[in-house]
């Protein structure tokens with residue numbers, strides 16, 4: 419079958435009356451639905467940033483925490499995305515879960531989270547992930563992965579280093595504070611439900627044409 423012929427939207431109708439008046443509540447509900455549907459990497463989001471030359475870039479990052487202000491992901495503060503974010507705090511984030519025909523689109527502004535919180539999360543990670551984050555200069559050019567792998571092996575087996583490990587200053591969390599969130603529910607006949615929340619003084623809820 420050709421891709422253009424695939425049209426099925428088995429679903430899960432989105433009842434507008436059942437949408438919360440506050441998007442974080444709805445967002446958490448959708449995350450739980452995705453999780454309950456065993457969606458692989460349900461917390462993976464496409465994160466788009468814009469460089470100082472106005473060039474957009476997208477990549478997947480994992481949503482790790484949700485609090486009352488926003489969504490937290492972790493990364494290297496010297497990576498390409500972080501260089502973009504130093505110039506422009508605007509991001510777009512997107513979750514798409516094909517199995518349940520749901521998409522969430524987010525626009526927001528990012529800020530670094532306090533070091534203490536990054537360190538807390540950092541120390542909760544598996545030791546190989548901690549070491550990898552320390553030794554990888556994310557997004558920089560390398561000749562091959564071999565020397566990093568050797569380093570990883572050596573350091574993960576070095577008790578003295580492991581006992582003194584802490585989050586490096588060049589790694590940590592960003593919080594996305596959304597000002598727009600759209601919940602999209604795919605339906606048959608292309609009559610998809612789209613509910614948009616826009617932050618004014620308070621959150622305003624709108625329905626969008628499919």
Ligand SMILES: Cc1cc2nc3c(=O)[nH]c(=O)nc-3n(C[C@H](O)[C@H](O)[C@H](O)COP(=O)(O)O)c2cc1C
Pocket residue numbers: 459462475476477478479480481491492493494497498499500556557
């Ligand atoms: C499923 C998945 C999860 C990922 N999670 C993260 C993450 O949480 N943080 C991160 O920095 N990179 C993550 N990555 C790698 C990024 O997509 C990207 O390659 C890396 O962050 C470098 O991006 P940049 O050069 O734009 O900074 C993930 C990739 C995939 C496919």
